[in-house]
Amino acid sequence: MNSTGPTLLLRDVSKRFGSVVALRDGQLTLEPGSIHALVGENGAGKSTLVKIIAGVIQRDSGVFELEGAPVNFKTTAESKASGIAVIYQEPTLFPDLSVTENVFMGRQPVGRFGRIDRAGMRSQVVELLDRLGVSIDPDRPAQGLSIADQQIIEIAKAISLDAKAVLMDEPTAALSGVEVDRLFAVARGLRDEGRALAFISHRFDEVFALCDTITVMRDGSYISTQPIAQTSVPQIVRLMVGRDVKELFPKVEAPIGQTRLEVKSLSSPGVFDSIDFEVKAGEIVALSGLVGAGRSEVARAIFGVDPYTTGQVLVDGQPLPPGSPTAAIKAGLALVPEDRRLQGLVMDQSIASNVTDVIRRRLTRASVITRRRENIAAGTWAEALEIKCAALDSAAGTLSGGNQQKLVLAKWLASQPKILIIDEPTRGIDVGTKSEVHRRMSELAGQGIAILMISSELPEVLGMADRVLVMREGRLTAQFSRAEATADAVMFASTHALKEVA
Amino acid sequence: MNSFGPRLAKLMRSRETSILLAFVAVVAVTTAVNPTFLFSPDGWRNLLANPSILIVLAVGEAFVIITKSVDLSVGSIMGLTAFLVGSVYIAWPTMPPVLAFVVGVAFGCALGFVNGGLVAVAKVPGMVITLGTLYAFRGVNIMWAGSRRINASELSPDFLAIGNAQILRLPLITIMAVLVLLGAAWYLRNMRSGREFYAIGSAPAAAELYGLPTRRRMLAAFMVSGAMAGLAGVLFAARYGTVASNAGSNYELQAIGAAVIGGVAIVGGSGTVIGAAFGALLLTTINSALPVLGIQSFWQRAVVGVLIIGAIVLDRVLAQRQKRRLVAERMTP
Structure with a gap:
């Protein structure tokens, strides 16, 4: 060496x-x-x-x-x-293959005629696992x-x-x-x-x-x-x-109204545990924490995409049936997912039909939808969010990352939600578009929409949120008001399990 | 080290064992109804020789399914190869039979290369590509053959003899199929590249991150499948003597069915060629047993359908049970 x-x-x-x-x-x-x-x-x-x-x-x-x-x-x-x-x-x-094969795949010890020396391979793995101090059966499949x-x-x-x-x-x-x-x-x-x-x-x-x-x-x-x-x-x-974060974000104070979304001891074994919080009208609540802390999973459970075992979700005091995104949309919820390529947009479809995806039922007359009505409805929102595109009927996939994000936002805003859950609103978009998305969010809060924002970017969390909730390993570990929230405090709560929510 | 007891238990629980037991049961019941099913020179020979072609096809198909894809074109490749071999014999009546095999396998392999190349390069699912080539290869066959058919009289007697020859009362084509099967089984179990087919089928994304040559293996799987279909075409010509443009139709579905019944999971990553071959054996035997038992031809297809669905449901149930067991095993150390 x-x-x-x-x-x-x-x-x-x-x-x-x-x-x-x-x-x-x-x-x-x-x-x-x-x-x-x-x-x-x-x-x-x-x-x-x-x-x-x-x-x-x-x-x-x-x-x-x-x-x-x-x-x-x-x-x-x-x-x-x-x-x-x-x-x-x-x-x-490789879930179907044994632990031994998983360790040596592609470079198994071989004997004559290139035949894999199974016994030799197994004993090497036994030795390795011994050295690591674990007792895993080398013959069992990796699955489970x-x-x-x-x-x-x-x-x-x-x-x-x-x-x-x-x-x-x-x-x-x-x-x-x-x-x-x-x-x-x-x-x-x-x-x-x-x-x-x-x-x-x-x-x-x-x-x-x-x-x-x-x-x-x-x-x-x-x-x-x-x-x-x-x-x-x-x-x-x-x-x-790094930077001085507060000034970058055009957060406008909005009057805070009554409770819109209420989550009561929501649990899903192994994913998240006893999650309790509420979001009021006009409020932006940030759900902070590290990737894998279970934030997106909570959002998906609230929206009804994923199941949960215990707990309750209330919208305006009314319980929401679990596991039904249709009911959630009807109750006025909207979810802007993190991975917009996969879950947010139909890339091959036109911009207009993407925007009108959720409100299609409202646009139809006798079950027929016309391109004209679709374009009118979509145009209003594309304009409001300043989506830069060649034409409303070009494919969504042709837009830049930031404009795709705005398109997803337009799609859900078209459904006129009361509660907006937005997962990583500015992931992968440039700084200019970022502040524009932030400005829109601030405006929406001003209109009395309750916003739950999941974000891993500290400056965004600190700059935008009225309240910051921190999750770590499936639990809410801390809660800060806008005044209390500092970069150090949020980062500390994300990485240490010390301060419990009262 | 492994002791005898657990090994025996594992063997008894394996899919191969249950398929073999089902096969024995079918043969026993049918023979009880009509003893000539087994106890006549013809019955014995048919029982062993009939499944040979499907066994060869199922072995090739298993390679592709294990790699998490599917090859729908094997019936068309088999038919086209059979017709090619017949045509070569018409042009050169004294061709040694060995050359017929070389031509057939090489041609099938080349068609498999077309499939695999399109799948690996164009990154289109194998099911779509081979659905296309199923029609394309069959179309070439029909264009070439028209209404013409190749008859036994146009093939060399040496070649036809292979279809009926026996060694120690075992049909020669059965021996060939078994040798091919054992070779493939040994390769998939004992060679590095053989294990990689399983790895790729088990978790394609992980295989990519791991640095396994996924494209090359994908291509190889389709080439093996094509070569096996080519071999099946040669065997078909030798055994039946007549080849029309529709030879091999629907064999692709039987080959996939045989593999699935034999425990080659359609989602890839598990199963063995031995299992696929046993599936072919059971499928063919049921098909020839049902008429003997006086069951109408309509029901014969239904039985095959039930068998395939049953196998898939069984796979799913067993997989879930195993998953639960494996998780539980780790929870209680």
Whole structure:
């Protein structure tokens, strides 16, 4: 092993997807025998950087060197062959195959005629699992394993690969305390063997316990790298959040009316637990927290897309039947989903028919809908939201990301909702359009609509919300008024389970 | 290490075992009604020889289904290959039979390459592509053959002998089918590339992230399926001697049915070619047993339908039960 230079070096790496810049100048240097933390808000470009290193996507420009030699990975197979192991946020196992096969797929030990040496493979896996201190039957299929077990198998894969560099993208997000300790012991073992590790996490206590160096990213850019001993949590949070956030958001104070949406001890085992909150007319309530905390799931349950086992949703004091989006729409609810490509729009259909999707029944006469009526209805909303398009009958897929977001908004506003649930309203859109979407939301609140906004972007949460609810691992952990909410406090509540809602 | 007890229990629970038991039951009942079903030289031979063609097709189909796709064109490939082999014999009556096999398998493989190429490059689901080629290949066959049919008298006697030859009272084509089956089973179980078919079918997105050569395997699965359909075409010509433009029609559905009955899950990632072959054996045997039992031809199709639906429902129930069991296993350490 080359002990003088870094194992992995990236500098000025950029990547754009269409008009969206995911990574502006990514920078990361992994030294052998070191555990390096990579932190930043959601959307800061960490995962993009990891995907470039793994060969899932290719960089547009910049320097990428492995042990001093420039590399260009076109596929994940190439990066793996060069000794880079990546553990993704979501484990990537083959459910039908045995644990043993999952560890060795594609590089099973072979004997004569290329025949897989099953006994040898099995004993190696038994040894690996022993070393990791877990008792998982190596012959059972991967199906039905808990997320923690699946992570362990991913780590076993990385170890068996004899990787020079191991990158872990939020490996602890779904793990319990004991499991985290075990993972850390393994990570330290790998470090002491002289491997380079990168650890992406939002949990600062873990970052400070495990890592020796820390790199902060923000908005697709590299911010700083420093030894962990010379920094502190408040300093890192400041670097992550960065700018002075309040002025960017044109939040207008709106008179707050009576309670519109009331959620009472909503639970779905393993997803979220006893969720209680209310949203009043004219109020914007932000549901904050980390990705995977269960925020979108709560929204989907309220809207009736997903089931829940106990609890109740009340609209204007009337209970909403569970599991029925139709009833929710009728009661005046609207949900703007996070993934608008998949759940929000029909990409191949015209802009006009996308807008009128929800209100189609109202537009029909004797069950017939005319293009004319559709265009008139859609035109009003497209104009109100200033959707930039060539014509109302061009396909929704031709719009830019920001305009797609506005289109989804138009679609739901056309249904004249009383309550708007909006999931990541500005994900993946540029700054200009962002503030426009924010202005619209503020206006809507002014018109007396109750808005529940799910957002992972702290500045957005702090700038827009009248009240901030924080979720962590399926529970509401904190509640702040607009005056109380600070970046540090919300970030702290998202990563620590200390302050319970009274 | 694995001890004998659990291994035996696993064997008894396997789909292959239950299909084989069903097969034995069908044969036993039918033979009880009409002893010539089994205990006559013809009965014995038909029982073994009839399923051979479908076994070969089902083995190829299993490769594709395991990779989470489906090949609807195997019947058309089989028919076109059978007609090609017949036509070559008309042009060159003394062609050695071995060459007929080479020509048939290579041609089928080439047609499979067309399917796989379109699926892998155009990224269109296999079901759509092969629905297209089902009609396209059949169309070529009809255009080429017209109302002409190839008769036994136009084929070489050496070639026709293969269709009826026996070694140790076992039909030669059955032996061929079994050898192909064992080869495929060994490959899928013991080779790295064989296991990758399962991985890709089990979780395509994970396979991609993992860096497995998904496109190459996809292409290979369709080429194997095509080659098997080509082989089935050659066997068809050798056994029946007459080939018209509609030869092999509807075989694709039987091949898929056989694979599904034999436990090759239609959602991909699980099942074995042995199971698919047993499915073919059971399906063919039921088809020939029902007339012997005096059941009307209308009901014969219904029985096959019930069998396929039953197999899929059984798969689903078993999969869910296993999932629950596996989850429960981890909950109580």
